[in-house]
Structures are given as structure tokens and as C-alpha cells.
Amino acid sequence: MRIKGFFAFITMLAAIVSSFAYLETNFAELFSRTSLGQMAKFAKGFLSPDFSHAHLSTIGWASLETLAMSAMGTLVAALLGMVLALPAAGRLGSLFKAFARLVLNALRAVPELVWAALMVLAAGLGPNAGTLALALHTAGVLGRLFAEALENTPAAPSEAIRLAGGGRIAAFTYGTLPNVWPQLLAYTLYRWENNIRMATILGFVGAGGLGQMLQISLSLFQLAQAATIILAVLILVLLVDAFSAWIRQRWISL
Incomplete structure (x- = not known):
């Protein structure tokens, strides 16, 4: 040895x-x-940030844009992921299961930056491209996680509702969803935290927000302005992390 x-x-x-x-x-x-x-x-x-009123005002609007991109992208991804997770979990038969899993694999196989570059060509420069890029990639990730959560959920409550005369929608809403909801929420909030960081990076390919401001400042060697933008990114990420942790504790405890 x-x-x-x-x-x-x-x-x-x-x-x-x-x-x-x-x-x-x-x-x-x-x-x-x-x-x-x-x-x-x-x-x-770099260690002398620019705290001028005009620069801070611009950063404030760009921060709201980045926050909106990440929130809308995650929300759309969660809805699309749930739609694809139901067949991917085998709820609609083996054929739909294979097709849904293929779509989910394709969505998450393409990185966010590649999606952003494609969306910039399709939708033009700005936050719309970033939102679509985040939504498409995150839908693939969340759809796979949601499908695994649905597969591991006990089937007895929903089967009891079906035997009592309830339909598929009622069985899923009242028998399956309450048991799997904390997991779905935790996965969604975790991906939102990641998308805040990724929304900043997508700005480097013209997807708007703080990332686009940072890319312009660095390309012009405006180090003081770039330092302020990085501080804004750090503060935004910390606030979102704290908020998502509070939401998780509140909902899971209920």
C-alpha cells in the first residue's frame, strides 16, 4: 500500500x-x-468604487431588470417543468414518458449562455432574451427534479381519492401535490438563487441587466464603475438567498 x-x-x-x-x-x-x-x-x-448618484441610479434600474429576468425565467421554467414532469414521471404512459424525458434532456443539455446567444439572435438584445434563456434551461432542470419527486411520492392518497370517485385532476391536486409541494418549492427557490447569478453572466452576450453594464464597464476599462456593479451583484444575491431561505422555512414548516 x-x-x-x-x-x-x-x-x-x-x-x-x-x-x-x-x-x-x-x-x-x-x-x-x-x-x-x-x-x-x-x-x-478597482478598489475605489464609483458611488455617484447617476451611476447608482443606473445600477438600481439594472438590478431590478436582473431580478425581474431571474424571477420571470424561474416562474416560466417552473410551470413548463411541471407540465413536462407529469408525463416524464410516467403519469400519461410510456410513450409520453420517453418523449418528455427527451425534451427535458435537450433543454438542460444546452447551457444558459448558448441559449442566451440563440435568444439574442431570435428576440434581439435585452432582458427578453435573458428571460427566455433562463426559462428554457431551467425548465429542463426543474422538470427532471419534479419528475423524480413525483415518482417518489406515495401513490396511496391519490388512489384513495380515485377509488372514492374523484377524477385525475382531483387526485393529483388533493392526493399528490400536498405531499410533494415542499420539494417542488425548495427546488424552484434553489434554481432562482442560481438564476440570479446566471442572469448577471448572460448580460455579457447582450441579455441586459447588471451583466451588460458590467461587460460595458470592463470593455472600457472603467474599473471604478465595474467595482460598484460587482458590489450590487453581491448585495442582490445575498438578499435573494436570505429571502428564499425565509420562504423555504415558512412554507415547509406549514
Whole structure:
């Protein structure tokens, strides 16, 4: 075991050294006086955020746009995911199950950035493209999670309602949904938290919001303005995380 561990360590060390050699990393140049001076100049400009009234006002509107993109995208994704989750869970037969799972796999296989680039071409620049991109990818993720939750839900309550004369809709509404609702809510809120971060990144391909402002500021080397935008992103993410945690505790406790 010691010999195997030694050879594993040597192999790992050789792989790391080979990686640095292949990438031609020059640490001497990285820590040279010129490089350190450039780093200090960058940090000085970046660590002096722009808190002017005009810039903060623009950031406020862009933050609302980013928040709306993430919320609308997650809401549409949750509705579409639930529609696809029902057949994906086998509620409508094996043929619909295979088709729904294929659609869900296709939706989540394409990253949000790729969806955003496609939606920018289809819908033009702005928050509409970002909302559609988030909705399509998140629908694939939530639909798969919802389907698994439905498959693991006990069937006895809904079957009891069916035996008592209730229809499929009543059996699902009163027999299945109350048991699976906390899971569905937790999955949706978790994806909303992720979509807040992703909505910022989508702005780099022209999908609007704080990300588009950040991309413009960085491309123009406006470091002070970019630092303020990053702070706004951080505050927005923290607020959404706290709000979603409060919602989860409130609904799950009920």
C-alpha cells in the first residue's frame, strides 16, 4: 500500500509539473516588478468604487431588470417543468414518458449562455432574451427534479381519492401535490438563487441587466464603475438567498 501510494504521489506530481510546462507558466514574470506594479495599479482603480448618484441610479434600474429576468425565467421554467414532469414521471404512459424525458434532456443539455446567444439572435438584445434563456434551461432542470419527486411520492392518497370517485385532476391536486409541494418549492427557490447569478453572466452576450453594464464597464476599462456593479451583484444575491431561505422555512414548516 505504501508503494502504491508513493507511485500515485509521484504520478500526480509529474502530472502537475507537466501541466505547468505545457502551459508555459512563467512565475518569474508573474512576480516581476512590472507585473506587480500593474497589479497594484489595477487594484487601486478597482478598489475605489464609483458611488455617484447617476451611476447608482443606473445600477438600481439594472438590478431590478436582473431580478425581474431571474424571477420571470424561474416562474416560466417552473410551470413548463411541471407540465413536462407529469408525463416524464410516467403519469400519461410510456410513450409520453420517453418523449418528455427527451425534451427535458435537450433543454438542460444546452447551457444558459448558448441559449442566451440563440435568444439574442431570435428576440434581439435585452432582458427578453435573458428571460427566455433562463426559462428554457431551467425548465429542463426543474422538470427532471419534479419528475423524480413525483415518482417518489406515495401513490396511496391519490388512489384513495380515485377509488372514492374523484377524477385525475382531483387526485393529483388533493392526493399528490400536498405531499410533494415542499420539494417542488425548495427546488424552484434553489434554481432562482442560481438564476440570479446566471442572469448577471448572460448580460455579457447582450441579455441586459447588471451583466451588460458590467461587460460595458470592463470593455472600457472603467474599473471604478465595474467595482460598484460587482458590489450590487453581491448585495442582490445575498438578499435573494436570505429571502428564499425565509420562504423555504415558512412554507415547509406549514
